[in-house]
Amino acid sequence: MTATQAPPSARFDPALRGVALAVVLGTIMTTLDTTIVNVALNVLGRDLDASLSTVQWVITGYLLALSMTIPITGWAIERFGAKATWIVSLALFGAGSILCGAAWSAGSLIAFRALQGIGGGLLMPVAQTMLTRAAGPERLGRVMAVISIPGMLAPALGPLAGGLLLDHLSWRWMFYVNVPVCAVALLLAVRLLPRDEERRPESRLDLLGLALLSPGLAATVYGLSQVGEGTAGTQAFAGLLLGAVLMAAFVAHSLRGAGRALLDVRLFRDRAFTASTVTLFVYSVGVFGVLLLVPLYSQTVSGPGVLAAGLLVAPMGAGAIVTMLIAGRLTDRLGPHRPGITGILIVLAGMFACTRVDVSTGPVLMAAAMFVIGLGHGLVTPSIMASAYRTLPRPALPGAATASQILIRVGSALGAAVTAVVLQSLIRSQGTGVGTFATTFRWSLVIVAVAVVPALLIPRRPAPPA
Template identity: 60%
Template sequence: MTTATREEADLRRVSLVVALGAIMTVIDSTIVNVAVHVLGRDLGTSLDTIQWVLTGYLLALSMTIPITGWAIGRFGGRAVWLTALSLFIVGSVLCGAAWSAGSLIVFRVVQGVGGGLLMPAAQTILAQAAGPRRMARAMAVVSIPGMLAPMLGPVLGGLLLDHLSWRWMFLINVPVCAAALIMAVRLLPVTKPETKENAGLDVLGLMLLSPGLAILIWGLSGGGTAGKALGLLLLAAFVGHALRRRERALVDLRLFKGRAYATAIGVIFCYSIAMFGALLLIPLYAQQVRGGGVLEAGLLVAPVGAGAILTMTQAGRISARFGTRGPGITGILLVAGGLLAYTRMGAGTAWLVPLGAAFVMGLGHGLVTPLVMAGAYRDLARDAIPGASVAATILVRLGSALGAGVFAVVLQVLGRREDPATAFAHSFWWALGIVALSLLPALRMP
């Protein structure tokens, strides 16, 4: 077996392990959405209390992300991955055994800590295993779980609630993640720490960034103006601290001096706002304008995933032939075309039209996410990848929360003075405008 063939086989094995471990943690952020009323009823508590089953997981996930870069540099990617996956499995078992709303909320936090470590660790492990030549293929693997979660989570949650107890929404994670854990022990390469043994944790940075990120995401998700203001204040304080610190901060802001990384992350941030906002609007359009049920709403989102999988699986070949900038811009234009079609739809539009528009958006999405992220990593040294993965994950989560929050408000305001079809059409124009905004940094990518 040649060296190149061996490297290809190694990358395939690492990709399989990472995808299997990551997919359940991402699905778990949406699977409980359909069970809030059932959980409140069975555990004998109010909707306001049981909502913390969702919020606690989200906040723990957000607070844990910033420490991942330091942990990988200090202990190695394999050790962090195994620890995170073990935490997630333990949290899932405890959630399945929860006896009250309070215990379930606490155990969801344990799950969230594991999930928060997993995604940036996955991105780092794959980026380091792939190297510059195969970066697009690696980023496609990381992107697939995030694409499947909005579709599979609610559908899987609904099926489990219909046929089994709500406890199986958590217990179903155990066999899948246990298989990933066993495979990881056998197949993931042992990695040496990238930093010196005595490298210290940026404690002040952690105290500013982790709660700042969690509070801001909570504020954007409905926590109110005070939450947004406090979160922004803490993040601004972290930026000031990171720029003054002589040693490497918890998130190394010097990464943004590089043109490739800065422009790619600018694209991803703007694009995440628009795309996650659109994924909020599309199922609501099916229900509020077309009068469909939950099934119709899910089926209308499904073509986005189908189109994305189609192009994501070809990301490596596309980047090898055309680079990352041109196909990335093409993907943005495809998403913009699908959104443009949604701005012109009404209650009487044939179902084939929104299905086709969603599929076109998916084709574009499958190009944008892996290729733009591959462009972000192209000039980075190996020891800079953990910090770059953490910064990218933070901005994607902020963009996603901002998109969901902004479009919920836009739709609510427009819905007060316009009929539903017009309100949705104008909301899709907002999404189209933000997608177009992401073209500005995309045109400056190397």
């Protein structure tokens, strides 16, 4: 076999392409729904006769349900199988979308958003598990590039789609638009996903672990969201303290459980997994801050307009798509170390340009900086995610996917909180000038720069034999 010929186990065969197609179509809905409603809070409050503090729970309730559901993913895959769990999750998300569109009050909408979040919380870790199982170590870079597509597009397309729908249709269509996509995703799942052959019907749910980890994660996300909204008082402190206590208790429980806990924290003994997940956590904190800052900068400097703000974020998605086309192949050929660190350095270059904004900076220059950030982001996400799973045994994949999603979720919430606190403190001392945003961009740049440290610990070697 020549050096240019890929072995059969390294080829992107039709079966793997079918799994990837079914997975991307299912996950893109949940990622869009984390941002599409953000632009509709005022409209929802007016139509449902509710205060902004009440309507805010349409977003917070979805995120909390999403966070609380993620920890049971590993057990559900082991007990019922990945395909069955995926289909049930899609059905729950679709049913929640229909009910959200038919909601008659703020309370009913919040409850139905929670149902959406339960289905959505399972989808991403199940998707990663199915793809890593189907791909094997020699194709992990390419399948992680595929699974990263929804995450790349959501920050740009969510507010943009929400703005377009609100301009021309009722807010209810922000939820109804999910229904046909969900129906097609269900059909593809039934036809294309492999049969569940790796399940253990006798597997028992770790109820004590669930009682510790899910509320602990929800309390942490809630506390961070309160900090992000400027409520850095009793509610935020209580949420963060309760979350820290419950998750610390879960870690102790998991270490005593000898692998029978809801999530086996001994996975973090693996160097590649630990270095990769810590890198993703720190990187998510910094990059999510930028995704919040840019729309605020647009509306402050260029005037109000949801559509204009969405268009300013869109170049990041475009840049990410460009490099994702090669990121997977580079990772599979060279290993994740070099593509991942190169991507972080490119992101830092784009963020440095954001820190140089002044009164003469127009939307074109900011859009160019976002495009550069996207170019780096398209390298970082697939390579670092692939690195997390390369050296783990096959039975550990569901738990690993669950753990990585938990860290990314908490990292995103922490990024929103840090950005909001820094921006609000600067506004109080300096006002809402351009310099306030430039300084806040510097905070995000420093956080992303810290991600280089754990990234340097990622193993340099290419994929091991399948």
